[in-house]
Amino acid sequence: MSEQKVLYLEKPQGAFVVSKAPILKPGPGQLSVKVKASALNPVECLIQDYGVIVEHYPAILGNDVAGDVEEIGEGVEGFVKGDKVFFQGYSGDLGGYQQYCLIPADIVAKIPSNIDYAQAASLPVGFGTSAVGLLSAEPTGAGLNPTFDLKVNHAGEPALVVGGSSSVGQYAIQIFRLLGYSTIIAYASARHTDFLKSLGATHVIDRGETALGNLAEAVKKITTAPLKIAYNAIGDAECRSACVDSIVVGGQVVDVNPFEAKDPGNGKKVFGIFGSVHNPANKKFGDIIRRTLPKLLQDGAIVPNRVEKLSDGLAGVDVGLKRMRAKQVSGVKLVVFPQETA
Template sequence: MSPQQKALVVPHKQGNFELSSRSIPSPGAGQLLVKIQSAALNPVDYKIKDSGSYVTHYPAVLGTDIAGIVEELGEGVENFGKGDRVVAHGKFTNDFTGFQQYTLTAASFTAKIPANESFDSAATVPLGLDTAVVGLYGDQFGAKITPPWEEGSGGHESKKPIVILGGSSSVGSYTIQLARLSGFYPIITTASPSNEELVKGYGATHFFDRSLSGKQLLAAISEVTDDPINLVYDAISLPETQSVAWELLADNGTLVLTLAASVKENEGKGRRVVSTFANPHIPENEELCSSSWAKVEKWISDGTIQPNKYEVLPNGLEGIIGGLERMKLGQVSGTKLVAHPQETQ
């Protein structure tokens, strides 16, 4: 194996992507070296490039959704072997990112890919699923619901309504599936009409057009349930969707956002707004995400969690540049874009 690999880098703060080469890292304790077969794209990737946030060292390699083959095991790694097909949630440190041909992964946030799934479909899971997990179940960055896989959770969310705005987004789709696992009912979601069957396939019980105003949506939901809406997960979190969510939310309810809040909590109704932060590597999320990652292989295998629909980009790592541009322009809906780093010329 060559000690060098190809990588797509941001050469300096807010710089344009360029193809480069960098050393292949060696795994430390609790880590795996993975040859990346598929890397999925996320909006955060172009936002980091454009804003220069999150990243402190340049040239920087981005990408957190990783699927590939285990090449080498670090000290103390159990339950994995060389040649295993794995999926992992990377982090924004160059040796642990996805837009390159080899990366390190933390064993705690790596899972085997079941035989019935491809690298491409598995790569759509990590960030979307972790954002749903932390947003619903996190103490610090979530709604503090008891995870359904914990002993004694006893389906106590059973028959409570939940509203998920943006159900066809990656985060929205995994939130719908976890809401089903937690026993919420009805599971109400919004999306564009072309994605109605998609979100119902994930487990949404009721679908409404995302173009409805807050008042229209509230009226439509009141036809579905008389119960107060104590939990809204806004997977889009633009100011306009946040204001819709705020209109729906009952007194003392929780609004989970994937971006910074533009609505104000101080309306005297005891409502809570939480901007989720789904990095599994930070201390606040480590225990929760370790427990959910221990379930990922089984969830994907038995269909509890369906990966996203995906589209493969051409031209290896270079294809990521155009893919992120399409995402930025709003030209991607209900589909995850996936690149093949090994096909880089």
């Protein structure tokens, strides 16, 4: 059996170590994919620091994956060897921090010709988390557009994204633009203003100048229309309170922290969301995303995150996660290239 390089998280709260492992054959319904690019996610810091979420060690992480179809499992249709694909990985055999991973074919999308592997790897988790949270029906999301019908239009309405420059926030802004929202307010560092406006934000409130405690007031100065929807792309309590204060009674906050987000009990709703399409509750909407997203990308209606390419193949993951912990990642997605592993 041929071998590949993998990145193991050795044990709970242990170190990342580049190692060797067999290349696995795809089972029925699966593809084997040669991983060309894998993007980093903040949850990996939590997994390493606290030993949460992952149960089996040594573990292979990596939830944002792009690569080439290598081998096709029994019963899979619609793919040929060499197809360029992207998808949400999962820990273990399905993790993106290895040179060849397995994946159920029914969550895999094809990369359109106008984006590269690194850009494609920036999409699955970030776009999925924004889309599931905003569009899918209750209880998984706010139900703005459960069939992802591009004719649905929210013209005249305002929306707020706290953490607009984060990976997830950039996609939330673009989804609001796609839905036709007239006023899209992003809360982010001022240096990202032009970029976030290019994605669809109509206003950027500088988080260096306006404290979260004053955000609701700042939003009211921009729009008098009732704010019925806010997206908390950061997930901490202070950002959540600012979102809740900004929306009207009957409005909704979509929050990326499913462990702490709770209804405030004042007639306003807070959804804590899981963006994973491996979660059975998101399977159906995940399939809608898989079928809709490639064309949106090809048409330029959704653009990938800006990416920063890390060196040293899989060893780059450790370096990138250290930068995330130090809050040195701003407005870009960090990406590694497993085939470049020494």
